[in-house]
Amino acid sequence: MIEIRWHGRGGQGAKTAALLLADAAFETGLYVQGFPEYGPERMGAPITAYNRLDDAPIRVHSNIYEPDMVVVVDETLIGAVDVRGGLKPAGRIVVNSSRAAARVSEEFAGFEGEIYAVDAADISIRCLGKNLPNTPLLSVVARLSGIIGEQEFFKVMEGAFLEKFAAKPEVVEGNMNALREAWNGAVLVNGDRDE
Amino acid sequence: MSKKNRMSGNEAVANAIRQIDPDVIAAFPITPSTEIPQYISKFKADGLISTEFVTVESEHSAMSACIGASASGVRAMTATSSAGMALMYELLYVAASDRLPIVMAAVNRTLSGPININTEHSDSMGARDSGWIQIYSENAQEAYDNMLMAHRIAEHPDVMLPVMICQDGFITSHAIENILLEDDEAAAAFAGGYDPPHHLLDPESSVAVGPYSVSPYVMEMKVAQANAMIRARKVILDVAADFEKTFGRGYGLFEEYRMEGAELALLIMSSAAGTAKVAVDRLREKGVKAGLVKLRVFRPFPAAELAAALKGVRALAVMDRSEGFSANGGPLGAEVRMALYGKADGIKTINIVFGLGGRDARVEDFEALYGELAGLAGKPAADIPYFKHMGQRE
CATH class of the missing domain: 3.40.50.920 (Rossmann fold)
Structure with a gap:
């Protein structure tokens, strides 16, 4: 089972990204869970969303405490929220950041797993005209999770976007461009390994 | 043929309701059940259901509208949670004692205080003595399956009692999970239709619904209601057996x-x-x-x-x-x-x-x-x- 925990702020689309990742994994035949942890719903408040992906039916219905991957949608949460809490030693961290690799790596001193950074805000602003970092991050997470191939992922997401944005189809292309650009857009910041 | 899909508990229940296509739904939004009437409203706008969707100003009115509709001999449903169910409280007893087979999609949420939107069973447990059949679901699949069975239990001549199908707020209602959805035709055929022998608007066979009753009759009516709840045990099992025969998923008490x-x-x-x-x-x-x-x-x-x-x-x-x-x-x-x-x-x-x-x-x-x-x-x-x-x- 792969367990993923998303840390974002209300309005950044962490929940939507988790649900779309569940969609993608479902299309590959996996059993999936995608769920948010709800507190007071406010723009900017820290929120958490979760994914479980497995090849067997999933019965557990608790939050995720020992994730395989943590996604930091908003790097200002580092320090404010224990984003690393329970992360498996060989796990992965994906951070939305425009900072230099060394600076991102410093934030997670002592972590032995892989840390990836992607400037999701920049990709989003260029492709969508606004800062919605969840779409590029979704692409990075889908690739790193290893559950789905590039072309199949884009195909599934196009279908999902056409449904989700039925009332504003003009945003589908921008979202697809953000996914394509981000697929290989993350940089390993703590070493020269690659997956 | 059942089809693999993935959706939240709310969407699963809304799809069961779409397949059942009840005559009347009256509902007022309350987290975390709000999505159910939202989906129904969209199904209605898209022409996928023929349901009369009554938007009301409170849950008290939602249940009142369901009671009126059900008494007139049609299928009536609602969805609610927490304080919404509490506001229906008086009418829950009326629905059950009038022997109206209303079906409720209940999404369990904490009752105040402190005010909280997450799951707890205090809402439906508070209504445990109201005379409603209560069926609880572990996940989206069970919420869907239980909803497909609900009307057959409620409307069975041996029962004639309202049913609430409960699922946990957020944990089930808002989590995307794998689910098997049945074909629309097969699901509709399983739920069947509702054609009660007596109802309020039938000039050939007039009945009174909810009249004042004097002491010499009240106890007999309550005992009849209690006996219906006793008989519901067998009906629930019979409907589950037919469900398993039809769709392959078995359920017991x-x-x-x-x-x-x-x-x-x-x-x-x-x-x-x-x-x-x-x-x-x-x-x-x-x-x-x-x-x-x-x-x-x-x-x-x-x-x-x-x-x-x-x-x-x-x-x-x-x-x-x-x-x-x-x-x-x-x-x-x-x-x-x-x-x-x-x-x-x-x-x-x-x-x-x-x-x-x-x-x-x-x-x-x-x-x-x-x-x-x-x-x-x-x-x-x-x-x-x-x-x-x-x-x-x-």
């Missing part, structure tokens, strides 16, 4: 999970049962004789059946996801002790109140609880408290 030779058992409802099952699997691998009973039907309460299923267990934890403020534990704990007393004596029993206001219950929490049960099994019953809380900070 409760599910026994790894109860063969079980010495330590939990009795639990809804989504937390899934998490506890994982704990049972882990313990069985270590040779611990752990088992679990997941109660599906809380009303009618299957007392004799539970006593038979639990006989032979050494220690039992009855899990209540609501605090009854009885000073002796929660409502499920009280009813299970009633069921066991004199029928399956000698089981060392403790009632655990857990998960209030959405407090998470982990696999490890249940593993630890089975460890505690192993300790209780060797203790004199007099030394075991009636109940305790689990998961709160001290």
Whole structure:
């Protein structure tokens, strides 16, 4: 089972990204869970969303405490929220950041797993005209999770976007461009390994 | 043919309702059940259902509209949670005592205070004596399946009682999971139609619905209602048997999970049962004789059946996801002790109140609880408290 925990702020689309990742994994035949942890719903408040992906039916219905991957949608949460809490030693961290690799790596001193950074805000602003970092991050997470191939992922997401944005189809292309650009857009910041 | 899909519990229930295509839905939005009327509203706008969708100004009015519709001989439904169900309270009794087979999609949420949107069973447990049949769902699949069965149970001539199909707020209602959806035609055929022999608007066969009743009649009517609840047990099982024959998924009044030779058992409802099952699997691998009973039907309460299923267990934890403020534990704990007393004596029993206001219950929490049960099994019953809380900070 792969367990993923998303840390974002209300309005950044962490929940939507988790649900779309569940969609993608479902299309590959996996059993999936995608769920948010709800507190007071406010723009900017820290929120958490979760994914479980497995090849067997999933019965557990608790939050995720020992994730395989943590996604930091908003790097200002580092320090404010224990984003690393329970992360498996060989796990992965994906951070939305425009900072230099060394600076991102410093934030997670002592972590032995892989840390990836992607400037999701920049990709989003260029492709969508606004800062919605969840779409590029979704692409990075889908690739790193290893559950789905590039072309199949884009195909599934196009279908999902056409449904989700039925009332504003003009945003589908921008979202697809953000996914394509981000697929290989993350940089390993703590070493020269690659997956 | 069933089709693989993935959706939230709310979407699953909304799809069951779309397939059933009831005559009337009256609902008022309240988190976390709001999505259900939202989906219904979209289905209606898209022409996928012929339902009369009544937007009302409160849940009191929603249930009143359902009562009026149902009394006129059509299928009526609603969806609600928490304070919404509480605002319906007076009408819940009216619906049941008027013998109106209304179906409610209940999405369990904490009742105030403190005000909270997460899951707890205090809303439907508060309505446990209102005369509604109550069926609880572990996941989106069960919520969907239970909804497809609900009308056949409610409208059965031996029953004629309202039914609420419960699922846990957010944990089930808002989580995307895998689900098998049945074909629209097959689901609609299973739910069938509703053509009551008597209703308020039938000039050929007039009946009174909800009149004042004087003392010489009230007790007879209440006993008739109570007998209907007793008969519902068999109807629920018959409908489940037909469901299994039709769609292949079997349901009982409760599910026994790894109860063969079980010495330590939990009795639990809804989504937390899934998490506890994982704990049972882990313990069985270590040779611990752990088992679990997941109660599906809380009303009618299957007392004799539970006593038979639990006989032979050494220690039992009855899990209540609501605090009854009885000073002796929660409502499920009280009813299970009633069921066991004199029928399956000698089981060392403790009632655990857990998960209030959405407090998470982990696999490890249940593993630890089975460890505690192993300790209780060797203790004199007099030394075991009636109940305790689990998961709160001290």
